[in-house]
Amino acid sequence: MQERHLQMLMAATGDYTGGIDGVFGPLSTAAMHRVEARHRAAYTFDPTTTTDHRRKTACAQACLNQLDHDAGFIDGWNGHNTTEALNAFLFQITNGTDEQIDRDPEQGFTPPGNIPRQRDVGQVYGQPGEQIKSRLTTIQLPFSLKIDWNLRTSTNKIRVHRDCAPQLEAALIAIRQHYGPDEMNRLGIDRYAGAYNHRRMRGGSSWSMHAYGCAIDFYAQPNGLRVRCPQALFCGAEYQPFLDIMEQHEWLPAIRLWGKDAMHFQRARL
Numbered sequence: 001m002q003e004r005h006l007q008m009l010m011a012a013t014g015d016y017t018g019g020i021d022g023v024f025g026p027l028s029t030a031a032m033h034r035v036e037a038r039h040r041a042a043y044t045f046d047p048t049t050t051t052d053h054r055r056k057t058a059c060a061q062a063c064l065n066q067l068d069h070d071a072g073f074i075d076g077w078n079g080h081n082t083t084e085a086l087n088a089f090l091f092q093i094t095n096g097t098d099e100q101i102d103r104d105p106e107q108g109f110t111p112p113g114n115i116p117r118q119r120d121v122g123q124v125y126g127q128p129g130e131q132i133k134s135r136l137t138t139i140q141l142p143f144s145l146k147i148d149w150n151l152r153t154s155t156n157k158i159r160v161h162r163d164c165a166p167q168l169e170a171a172l173i174a175i176r177q178h179y180g181p182d183e184m185n186r187l188g189i190d191r192y193a194g195a196y197n198h199r200r201m202r203g204g205s206s207w208s209m210h211a212y213g214c215a216i217d218f219y220a221q222p223n224g225l226r227v228r229c230p231q232a233l234f235c236g237a238e239y240q241p242f243l244d245i246m247e248q249h250e251w252l253p254a255i256r257l258w259g260k261d262a263m264h265f266q267r268a269r270l
């Protein structure tokens, strides 16, 4: 998180009136303390006992959430949700409009099985918010995945919709059997980048598939929202078994659905 961006965010929330100069002086610090006081209940940690860098990232997340650019949890870790929320904010203040990201279907892709359409997920899975929350379940894998936005940590628990969980669990176990831990590590397939998340779609106004608990991301940085093949890492030949196994288990790769956002897989077709 650049200090200049944090100053822009704190100016937008009305907490900061100083220069947008990237010099984090007393005015900036006082503004950060105001943001913290207002949003303290939503912080997942105590901002006064962490590093300066993490504290500023958390402050930016609090501002982004307040400005309706969902950054996710206020945890101080600069993951792809925080990055994309900041991108959305910067686009909005630069252009005066929200960025639109088109997701036109890729031609010639036929998903397997009986997978709901995106437009029907509200009927099939439920409404985002309390209803979806009550239908989430936690998969417990027999191995761990690294947390993509904080690689010193790992988890074997993934929270998704109960109607999508058995398929995802089977897919991940099959992927592990295919590649083994060393190859998963080398290829970055073991970098889990988030599943359930109550937020809007990036570059759109409808709910994200993540808000229905039917989406998961892996290794965000080289598989960005706007990046197509062959630039996206997961377009490489070594990754095709990974995509194939996910698809066979009804978790469809976005790079095959709409040709971008290769980090993203969902149990919904277009």
Ligand SMILES: [Zn+2]
Binding pocket: 210, 215, 216, 217, 263, 264, 265
């Ligand atoms: Zn995603």
